[in-house]
Amino acid sequence: MKPESRDKVLKHLGAARLEPYLAEAGGNKKAALNLYRWSVQLTASVQQLLGLTEVMLRNSIDEQLQLWNNEARAQETSWLLDEPANPLRSLVEDKRKRAHHDAEKALTIRPPGHPRHGDELTHDDVLAHTMFGMWKDLLPNHAPNMSQEDQRNQNRLRMWNESLSAAFPHAEDPDGQKTYWRVAHLHLLRNRVSHMDSLLNVDVDDRANDAFDLVGSIDPVLRNWLTGTSTVSQILNHKPEVR
Template sequence: MTSTNQTPSSGEARTATIIARLSEPRLGPYLAAAGGNHKDALRLYGWNIDLSGAVYEALHVFEVVLRNALDQQLCTWNATQSDATTGLPHARDWLMDPSRLLKRLLRDDLEKATKRATTALRGSGRAPGHPDVLTQLTFGTWRFLLPDRDPGRRLLWDQALRHGFPHLSVQPRDLVAQVDGVYRLRNRVAHLEPLLAQGAVRAEYNAMRHVLAAIDPTIEQWFTSRQRITAALRARPV
């Protein structure tokens, strides 16, 4: 008598095991995009990993260049400010000797970055300096230094930060929107979220290009020549 029960193939068993380990809720967006096909959903999941990696690689350039452009202007501007108590000028090192406005805008960020830098240097026998604290500031620090309705941020833009974008061809609000979009994409990647909306990812890639070109066209060209985002977008399997 022939049994009607069929043993799952090794491939099916493997797929079932992977899905169980990743979990159905985790794969939900990929299953929806794949029309309920589990194998295609896993292929999309793997593609999402590749695309997230490509975005993160791009951020290695974008965030560092943006940070350095703003840091340079803040150093120059901080040295033009006087201490409200002593009347003496502040140092160029705005991280070690921030002006009153920077203290107001960045107090929590500076304290947290200094603590992280101190922890990173534990056992080295030296206190954190400007480069150490600078590298511990988050992308959010730079995003929220840009102009908005706050008079202090508008003043800082007018007197200092706008000079970090000598090739800017759009309104400041458009630049802020571009940086904000990249900031939000960065957070999605950091939280391992799906990047299935290809048009949104492409838009933020273009935003990276526009911001970098506003800082220095040479760095934008170099960035574009080595990025993997566009190739990863084209490689979507489903």
């Protein structure tokens, strides 16, 4: 690429976005752009890993919450379509309503050719519109600034003991601490890659292991499949050299 063309690309990517790449490349514009292209590939790979992890996480948790809610309500009813029993309701209500609203909106704009055009809203429709952060907020919060005596955290611990721990049968995690940190780390990474922020100072390999360990705590078969599907390690190993 000619220097003048490279300068145009760098300009339109934005000085603030390119700053960490130029810093690592010692001001070399060609090296910085190569580093940025590599970072874009890494970001796409991380997004794929996180997307698959989120699907497995939410399906495992959803299964257990549905069982818990049916027992608490003494009837079979969707905890996403209808108000769930407490303390689940108090922990998820705002995020549950948002997912319900977004799912209803998506239903109304389905074109006539859509295979489910005109169908009623289902539990799975709402589940697909839940946010990663909702699952983190359901887990016992072990952040240093969080009091374990806080009522919401007591509710989270109750849900962990009565329901959520069963979503991770292969984890030795009596108080949910391991699971919380794995999900919290992945949630932070999800927010970062969603905004195409730099991953240069992120231990991506360590975060990928969080994803593998998390799905492995659900079922080791899932870990084996996910590690075989992920391309994160291959891309990390092909980081451009900066001279």
